Amino acid sequence: MQIKDIQKEKRLSGKMKLALLIFIFLATAPLYMSSFRVTMLGKYMCFALIALGIDMIWGYTGILSLGHGVYFGLGAYCMAMHLKLEASDGALPDFMAWSAVEKLPAFWAPFQSSAFTLFSIVLIPVIFAAVIGSLTFLNRIKGVFFCILSQALAFALATFMIGRQEYFGGSNGLTNFTTLFGHAVNDPVTKTVLFYLTLISLIAAFALCMKIVNSRAGRVLVATRDAENRLRFTGYSPAVYKVFVYCLSAALAGIAGALYVPQVGIISPTDINIAPSTEMVIWVAVGGKSTLVGAILGALVVNFAKSLVSEQFPAVWQFFIGALFIAVILFFPAGLISIKDLPAKIRSFIKKRADTGEAEDKKQAGTNAKAKSDNGLFSNKKPVTVTSVKVSKGDGQ
Amino acid sequence: MGVATPVLEIKNASITFGNFRAVKNVSTTVYENEVRFLIGPNGAGKTTLLDAICGKNKLSDGNIIYHNEGEEYDLQKIKENKIVNIGVGRKFQAPSVFTGLTIFENMELAVVRERDVFSSLRSRLKKREIEDIKHQLQFVGLYEMKDEYPTVLSHGQKQWLEIAMLCVSKPKLMLLDEPVAGMGRRETQRTAELLRIIQNNCTIIVVEHDMQFVKEVATLVTVLHDGELLCEGTMDEVSSNQQVIDVYLGRGGE
Numbered sequence: 321m322q323i324k325d326i327q328k329e330k331r332l333s334g335k336m337k338l339a340l341l342i343f344i345f346l347a348t349a350p351l352y353m354s355s356f357r358v359t360m361l362g363k364y365m366c367f368a369l370i371a372l373g374i375d376m377i378w379g380y381t382g383i384l385s386l387g388h389g390v391y392f393g394l395g396a397y398c399m400a401m402h403l404k405l406e407a408s409d410g411a412l413p414d415f416m417a418w419s420a421v422e423k424l425p426a427f428w429a430p431f432q433s434s435a436f437t438l439f440s441i442v443l444i445p446v447i448f449a450a451v452i453g454s455l456t457f458l459n460r461i462k463g464v465f466f467c468i469l470s471q472a473l474a475f476a477l478a479t480f481m482i483g484r485q486e487y488f489g490g491s492n493g494l495t496n497f498t499t500l501f502g503h504a505v506n507d508p509v510t511k512t513v514l515f516y517l518t519l520i521s522l523i524a525a526f527a528l529c530m531k532i533v534n535s536r537a538g539r540v541l542v543a544t545r546d547a548e549n550r551l552r553f554t555g556y557s558p559a560v561y562k563v564f565v566y567c568l569s570a571a572l573a574g575i576a577g578a579l580y581v582p583q584v585g586i587i588s589p590t591d592i593n594i595a596p597s598t599e600m601v602i603w604v605a606v607g608g609k610s611t612l613v614g615a616i617l618g619a620l621v622v623n624f625a626k627s628l629v630s631e632q633f634p635a636v637w638q639f640f641i642g643a644l645f646i647a648v649i650l651f652f653p654a655g656l657i658s659i660k661d662l663p664a665k666i667r668s669f670i671k672k673r674a675d676t677g678e679a680e681d682k683k684q685a686g687t688n689a690k691a692k693s694d695n696g697l698f699s700n701k702k703p704v705t706v707t708s709v710k711v712s713k714g715d716g717q
Numbered sequence: 718m719g720v721a722t723p724v725l726e727i728k729n730a731s732i733t734f735g736n737f738r739a740v741k742n743v744s745t746t747v748y749e750n751e752v753r754f755l756i757g758p759n760g761a762g763k764t765t766l767l768d769a770i771c772g773k774n775k776l777s778d779g780n781i782i783y784h785n786e787g788e789e790y791d792l793q794k795i796k797e798n799k800i801v802n803i804g805v806g807r808k809f810q811a812p813s814v815f816t817g818l819t820i821f822e823n824m825e826l827a828v829v830r831e832r833d834v835f836s837s838l839r840s841r842l843k844k845r846e847i848e849d850i851k852h853q854l855q856f857v858g859l860y861e862m863k864d865e866y867p868t869v870l871s872h873g874q875k876q877w878l879e880i881a882m883l884c885v886s887k888p889k890l891m892l893l894d895e896p897v898a899g900m901g902r903r904e905t906q907r908t909a910e911l912l913r914i915i916q917n918n919c920t921i922i923v924v925e926h927d928m929q930f931v932k933e934v935a936t937l938v939t940v941l942h943d944g945e946l947l948c949e950g951t952m953d954e955v956s957s958n959q960q961v962i963d964v965y966l967g968r969g970g971e
Binding site: 537542557 | 796817822
């Protein structure tokens with residue numbers, strides 16, 4: 321018992337150490353990396369923010385959503401609309417003029433306000449997720465059906481954005497921004513501030529998710545994943561918890577989108593479609609799900625690898641990335657985060673090889689162990705008496 | 718037992734799936750502190766009836782009234798998780814526990830009263846709740862393993878954990894579906910002991926095929942056959958009923 325406690329403690333602090341290491345690396349990156357790389361890193365941190373949300377909903381709650389591009393997109397477009405209005409400085413945004421729109425559409429007007437924009441990057445994804453989540457989870461749509469539905473959602477939003485050239489810039493998306501709340505987006509100071517703002521958001525999101533996971537609500541989420549029916553008949557409403565975690569992940573994706581836009585300078589329907597939405601899940605799978613820090617690690621490593629390899633081998637880089645995924649799934653099904661178990665794995669493999677010669681001995685040991693555990697089952701020899709029991713309805717009476 | 722107070726009244730309950738009538742016009746009343754067994758051949762509608770009580774499926778006719786602390790509840794109109802919160806606990810046939818949580822954490826989810834998202838985010842276990850969990854786990858002999866994951870448990874131990882989870886939420890009515898299926902004789906006896914103790918504070922309805930077990934624990938037995946109520950009485954009465962012998966017991970309690 322004691323040993324188990326200590327092990328668990330150790331495992332947790334191991335994760336925290338890794339998280340700390342990653343955050344220190346990110347915080348000090350601008351000191352020794354080129355500004356080109358730092359901007360990239362800022363983008364990856366946005367992805368890590370999305371990955372955290374995906375880990376909450378997929379890793380902990382067991383709901384596979386392949387459409388989180390929607391929430392990333394909603395946050396990103398809200399921010400982009402504000403930036404676009406700032407850039408046009410009172411005039412009509414350029415793409416609207418090209419589409420012969422004469423007056424600013426009514427739904428664009430509120431985005432002139434910075435305050436409204438800041439609220440909307442969280443609220444719009446959350447409201448949208450609450451509606452979709454309620455419709456699906458309360459009607460007990462789950463598993464592969466939800467998965468397909470979420471993909472369709474991403475496809476629908478992307479198609480909508482492409483089709484509405486006059487309102488959302490079509491397949492070009494929204495770009496050509498100049499200032500963010502009055503500061504030039506290309507200014508190194510703005511860039512640095514944005515970088516650290518993203519880092520702070522990431523750390524805050526990590527802390528929040530950590531807190532939720534370690535609360536009873538986190539255990540309810542895991543219970544939803546493991547045995548939803550049992551949970552329902554333990555008196556919980558799994559659907560409400562699912563809507564909650566879906567909204568949480570939507571909020572994180574929305575914030576990520578809003579931080580992404582000023583750093584990358586463009587958002588287009590390609591960034592929110594099915595392919596990028598699926599990739600978000602891959603980051604979590606590669607890093608290691610149900611660990612939170614694994615999600616961050618995965619988002620950073622996969623995207624870094626993607627950039628480095630595509631720079632070196634522009635023609636065949638996708639094969640390398642494919643190989644990376646296959647290798648991780650084959651050798652580290654629990655994700656990159658389980659690499660630290662590698663030495664132990666190798667040791668036990670070698671031991672197994674060595675032990676096959678002593679198979680007979682082992683068999684013997686096996687029977688002994690079994691006999692022991694049988695004893696354990698009935699070890700409570702003393703008769704259970706009424707007085708020793710507290711099943712009482714207690715205060716209910 | 719004193720004056721018998723009804724806990725559950727099933728009135729003319731019928732359950733239909735398409736054209737198939739799984740339960741036909743069944744009426745019975747279960748009283749406080751009773752251990753009521755539902756027996757009968759496969760397909761008799763026993764589990765279907767349990768499902769109707771806990772809200773998993775709906776009656777096509779009749780109603781089910783549940784009494785708790787002077788209140789009457791029409792269980793047809795209440796959602797499954799709300800039914801649990803007014804004191805009706807349900808255990809399904811296959812052991813089902815949360816494998817991603819430790820045994821203690823499994824119990825924790827069952828012991829708390831406030832089960833909405835915001836309470837779950839905020840609240841911590843009260844001292845009394847921790848004590849309850851401890852007592853309950855000691856009761857089923859799993860306290861020593863409280864920090865293990867349920868994957869290490871045997872089939873029987875998982876059933877006990879699930880029963881312990883039910884007990885710790887202090888239900889007034891407990892519905893158990895074949896709690897001893899797949900258990901050895903000693904485990905079955907142990908489970909019988911458990912039920913006799915739980916009975917002191919709770920009414921229990923059990924679906925079971927193990928006649929030895931029924932004999933040991935039952936207060937009253939209700940025999941179902943083809944969705945209809947065949948007879949009801951003590952185990953002795955029921956087992957001497959010629960009809961029951963013909964359709965069920967005579968065939969070796971299949």
